Amino acid sequence: MRLFKTEQLATAGFMAALVMVGTLIIQIPTPTKGYIHIGDSMVYLCGILLGPVLGSLAAAIGSAAADLISGYTIYAPATFLIKGVEALVTGACFYAVKKKSDSLWRITAASLCGICLGGLLMVSGYLAYETFLYGFPTAVLSMVANITQAAGGGLLALPLILTLQKYKRY
Numbered sequence: 001m002r003l004f005k006t007e008q009l010a011t012a013g014f015m016a017a018l019v020m021v022g023t024l025i026i027q028i029p030t031p032t033k034g035y036i037h038i039g040d041s042m043v044y045l046c047g048i049l050l051g052p053v054l055g056s057l058a059a060a061i062g063s064a065a066a067d068l069i070s071g072y073t074i075y076a077p078a079t080f081l082i083k084g085v086e087a088l089v090t091g092a093c094f095y096a097v098k099k100k101s102d103s104l105w106r107i108t109a110a111s112l113c114g115i116c117l118g119g120l121l122m123v124s125g126y127l128a129y130e131t132f133l134y135g136f137p138t139a140v141l142s143m144v145a146n147i148t149q150a151a152g153g154g155l156l157a158l159p160l161i162l163t164l165q166k167y168k169r170y
Contacts, residue, residue: 004054012050012058018042019062019083024070032130032142034075039063040122040153041160043083044115047091048161055091060084074133082125090118102165111161112154119150 004012023039030036043063046055063083067076097110123146130139 008050008054012046012054015042015046015050015055016058016062016065019046019059020066020069023063023066027070030142030145032134032138032145034072034126034130034142034145035070036145036149036152037066038153038156039066040086040119040149041156042153043087044090044111044118044153044157045160047087047089047114047118048094048111049164050091052088052091052095056084056088059087075129078125078129082122082129085125086118086122089121090114093117104162104165107162107165108158111158115150115154115157119147119154122150123147 019039019042022042023037025038027035027037039062043059046059046062049055050058060080060083064076064080067073067079072079091114094110094114097113098106123143126146127139127143130142133139
């Protein structure tokens with residue numbers, strides 16, 4: 001018995017590549033040796049389009065690959081875990097709130113719930129990791145960048161989610 005269908009795995013590979021490209025295309029360095037990017041919009045889409053489990057794997061692989069390619073290797077293990085959990089929670093929250101309704105209101109509420117909760121976990125995850133690396137005062141400084149990244153990713157992802165709703169891909 002197969003765990004996933006071939007089409008699902010191909011879509012997950014494509015989404016992992018989109019996460020990586022979204023993370024690499026624009027990188028604004030932060031004082032804590034990290035960077036702000038638009039890849040979180042794709043992380044949110046992974047959790048919603050692929051579902052929590054496969055979406056978390058695609059988001060984790062794409063995000064960690066971007067860290068490795070761009071020279072942020074110290075972040076790659078934490079990024080794999082944090083972005084995977086971010087997509088997992090985003091997808092799980094989306095499907096819990098959406099249930100069986102395809103109304104625009106329900107999809108918008110489900111998306112916002114998932115994005116907010118996933119973004120909160122991302123900010124908390126990097127706060128914990130950067131506290132370990134650099135100490136709490138420095139890690140707190142990076143929270144502003146991480147909050148900006150989470151909110152910006154949500155603002156980019158929401159119109160995409162609402163557009164894809166027409167095609168019933170989730």
